[in-house]
Amino acid sequence: xxRLENVTKLYDGxxxxxxxxxxxATKGEFxxxxxxxxxxxxxxxRLMMREEQPTNGDIWIAGKHASKMxxxxxxxxRRSIGTVFQDFKLLPNKTVYxxxxxALEVTGxxxxxxxxxxPQVLKLVGLSAKSDRxxxxxxxxxxxxxxxxxxxxxxxxxxxxxxxxxxLDPATSVGIMRILDRINxxxxxxxxxxxxxxxxxxxxxxxxxxERGRVVRDQSRGAYxxxxxxxxxxxxxxxxxxxEQSQAELELAAAEADLAELPIDEGYPNGADSLAAAEAxxxxxxxxxxxxxxxxxxxxxxxxxxxxxxxxxxS
Amino acid sequence: xxxxxYVLGEALRNMGRNSLVVLGAVLxxxxxxxxxxxxxxxxxxxxxxAAQWSEDVRVEAFLDDDLRNPDRLQAEVAxxxxxxxxxxxxxxxxxxxxxxxxxxxxxxxxSIIEEDPAIIPASLRISPADLQDYDGIASRLEAVxxxxxxxxxxxxxxxxxxxxxxLQVFSWALAIALGVAAVALIANTIHMAxxxxxxxxxxxxLVGASNWYVRVPFLLEGMLEGLIGGLIAVAxxxxxxxxxxxxxxxxxxxxxLEVTPGFLWQRGVLIVLFGVAVGxxxxxxxxxxxxxxxx
Numbered sequence: 242x243x244r245l246e247n248v249t250k251l252y253d254g255x256x257x258x259x260x261x262x263x264x265x266a267t268k269g270e271f272x273x274x275x276x277x278x279x280x281x282x283x284x285x286x287r288l289m290m291r292e293e294q295p296t297n298g299d300i301w302i303a304g305k306h307a308s309k310m311x312x313x314x315x316x317x318x319r320r321s322i323g324t325v326f327q328d329f330k331l332l333p334n335k336t337v338y339x340x341x342x343x344a345l346e347v348t349g350x351x352x353x354x355x356x357x358x359x360p361q362v363l364k365l366v367g368l369s370a371k372s373d374r375x376x377x378x379x380x381x382x383x384x385x386x387x388x389x390x391x392x393x394x395x396x397x398x399x400x401x402x403x404x405x406x407x408x409l410d411p412a413t414s415v416g417i418m419r420i421l422d423r424i425n426x427x428x429x430x431x432x433x434x435x436x437x438x439x440x441x442x443x444x445x446x447x448x449x450x451x452e453r454g455r456v457v458r459d460q461s462r463g464a465y466x467x468x469x470x471x472x473x474x475x476x477x478x479x480x481x482x483x484x485e486q487s488q489a490e491l492e493l494a495a496a497e498a499d500l501a502e503l504p505i506d507e508g509y510p511n512g513a514d515s516l517a518a519a520e521a522x523x524x525x526x527x528x529x530x531x532x533x534x535x536x537x538x539x540x541x542x543x544x545x546x547x548x549x550x551x552x553x554x555x556s
Numbered sequence: 557x558x559x560x561x562y563v564l565g566e567a568l569r570n571m572g573r574n575s576l577v578v579l580g581a582v583l584x585x586x587x588x589x590x591x592x593x594x595x596x597x598x599x600x601x602x603x604x605x606a607a608q609w610s611e612d613v614r615v616e617a618f619l620d621d622d623l624r625n626p627d628r629l630q631a632e633v634a635x636x637x638x639x640x641x642x643x644x645x646x647x648x649x650x651x652x653x654x655x656x657x658x659x660x661x662x663x664x665x666x667s668i669i670e671e672d673p674a675i676i677p678a679s680l681r682i683s684p685a686d687l688q689d690y691d692g693i694a695s696r697l698e699a700v701x702x703x704x705x706x707x708x709x710x711x712x713x714x715x716x717x718x719x720x721x722x723l724q725v726f727s728w729a730l731a732i733a734l735g736v737a738a739v740a741l742i743a744n745t746i747h748m749a750x751x752x753x754x755x756x757x758x759x760x761x762l763v764g765a766s767n768w769y770v771r772v773p774f775l776l777e778g779m780l781e782g783l784i785g786g787l788i789a790v791a792x793x794x795x796x797x798x799x800x801x802x803x804x805x806x807x808x809x810x811x812x813l814e815v816t817p818g819f820l821w822q823r824g825v826l827i828v829l830f831g832v833a834v835g836x837x838x839x840x841x842x843x844x845x846x847x848x849x850x851x
Contacts, residue, residue, distance in 0.1 A: 330759055349766075
């Protein structure tokens, strides 16, 4: 789904942002990019979304040779990529609903499809009740959920997230991660650059560590830092516990179940097949998770750092 | 249909947002196109008048009474380059013409001529093929033996032509300079519109809107500004012509200000199209230069 071969990126003045990076992410994989500031995480994301081009090396995105693609083809490539950023990038003069539908409108999707899809995706991120609000009326976590909804409403094959929790408190971050995880389970490849130790340690997914533009570690089911692995495993047990179920949380869970039954619409040249396949494959998993979430309810009080995020956001 | 509505809506909203800058650009388009329109109309008036005069005005060579063979001279001159027509005016004809036409209101001059008709010489009247041929024909005639004196309106015609040409060159230069200014001003308004919407453009590009989808509203905005400027230029130009026509036509018999309505309309449409082109060029320049659009 994503393939980088010996990618080097130099900026003006000879600054080496990436040096000989090779990376492969298959369909449905969840990859964390970790490393200190300036290690090249954001550059890597920008190269994957073809906002920049590598100085050397080749990049394939969703089966297309992104680094050799003429710029007029880039818009089409972008439709198979969803992007989420630290600063949300929402349009302040548009409502939640409009911000999400915007992504479909500007790519020329028919309006019946927009009317059908936007409410579903808003339900998925738990914002159905707030679809008429403006971004300034929302908490940071809610704004980021809108941004995730916008990234996903196109049903992209790939979701790129650059520090999506960078502006959020830990509890709110968990809410975002839960949505990203859910999207990942539909078969979407997720690449997320982050500084957040707790999240990486809790999720135990593939970790690619960058250090001064080089890949220094590529580990499936890794932690933020290599040596902390044992300790992390212990902590992760706690972190993976589900929090108390609030109204928003219940809505999320319901949406999760609905996701498995999303109709396959025409007009999704990239995502339709993959989504259908993913739904078929993941239906049972999603259901299990929803059920296990309910089961874990009794343990929720044991996780003090995992208070319900929507309560915190609203305060 | 909804796409058209979206694009037009965006263009109009942008123009509302930067109304002062838009006004400046529209005014620049208006002034430059008004000048172009004026130049076209003035040029048409001048050349139709010049054509009129060239039919009326001739070179006249008065002949010595001793010249034996005026017919031969007539035939010879008719062969010269640039000569369209040569007419021989005999002495009796010249006397008649002098009394009945030239001095029709001058009885004392008439009586002098009647007393001694011999003072009126015979002449050759030569119509040049082109206005520019006057000088050559006149000076060549002066060298012919048997020609007493050559009278031509060449000098006056030349002055008129050079005045017309000079004015046209000046107006065109001014119009081009103002046209460039109009393009630059439109480019500037589009630049500001793009800057004002940079976040939206960034998001459109993120979610995969095609380049044309992003650009068309801006292109349309520039073209709309050019269109408005052009329409005002034609309307004001037409009004000014009508007003000037009524004011001047009565007082001046020398110049015929009449221009066919077909000409005014045809050039008017050209001017408006030119305005649209100026707008398109201005916004296209801005869009190729602007970094938010390019990446």
